[in-house]
Amino acid sequence: MKTKRKAMTRLFGDWYKSYAKLSRFFLALEQSNSRCIMYSKMFPGNNPNEEIFQRVFWAFAPSTKGFTHCRLVLSIDGTHLYGKYKGTLLIAMGCDGNNQLFPFAFAITEGENTDSWSWFLACIRVGVIQRKGLCLISDCHPDIIAVVNETYSGWTKPDAYYRFCMCHLASNFNTKFKDKNLKDLMCRVAMESKDTIGRINAEAINWLEHIPLKNGHSHMMVSGDMRL
Numbered sequence: 001m002k003t004k005r006k007a008m009t010r011l012f013g014d015w016y017k018s019y020a021k022l023s024r025f026f027l028a029l030e031q032s033n034s035r036c037i038m039y040s041k042m043f044p045g046n047n048p049n050e051e052i053f054q055r056v057f058w059a060f061a062p063s064t065k066g067f068t069h070c071r072l073v074l075s076i077d078g079t080h081l082y083g084k085y086k087g088t089l090l091i092a093m094g095c096d097g098n099n100q101l102f103p104f105a106f107a108i109t110e111g112e113n114t115d116s117w118s119w120f121l122a123c124i125r126v127g128v129i130q131r132k133g134l135c136l137i138s139d140c141h142p143d144i145i146a147v148v149n150e151t152y153s154g155w156t157k158p159d160a161y162y163r164f165c166m167c168h169l170a171s172n173f174n175t176k177f178k179d180k181n182l183k184d185l186m187c188r189v190a191m192e193s194k195d196t197i198g199r200i201n202a203e204a205i206n207w208l209e210h211i212p213l214k215n216g217h218s219h220m221m222v223s224g225d226m227r228l
Helices: 002-012 015-020 022-032 061-067 114-127 142-148 166-177 180-187 195-200 202-209
Strands: 037-044 051-059 073-081 087-095 101-109 134-138 160-164
Touching: 015 022, 022 037, 022 051, 037 114, 051 061, 051 114, 061 101, 073 114, 087 114, 101 114, 114 142, 160 166, 166 180, 166 202, 180 195, 180 202, 195 202
Parallel strands: 073 134, 134 160
Antiparallel strands: 037 051, 051 101, 073 087, 087 101
């Protein structure tokens, strides 16, 4: 492991020294990318003039401009980062006229929590998108739900309409019931009656009916492609 670590350091640089260069990297990124939107958040370190990285948000100008031609659909998700310093990559994606994903905003945060999701969505709403009537799609992460349901978040009606992602729901559903036929039926719920699922497995239909109607009625079954 030590040999591997030394080889990685020689190829890609030292973790600590790389993080120490972040402020200069952010500045260079803004200077070399006209109208790039970037927000970073640091907190004071133990030594004078020392800052410790917490979060960064960025959206390139071609992406923000291109989103104005996309559908009023916004999908958000996060994935864990692995390395010496952990964290989470958050991403926001649109959907173009050909039903293709259009990534346009990114953030690296300390993890997935209410504060980090609130910050990410505020960066998008204040700095990138002011359009009303957006459909915001995510998994059932409780921190995201808490943020979008805040009255002044900018993600409540009529500014936005929040829905759960069908793919995430179907995956959770299949994990619990381990029945591909039921999962396939669930994926058709958006267009068909739920009665068939109920006849096969009463507990399964009970699980579906406990999804909050505010976010999870049949209209949340939008597109299976809106995911990372």
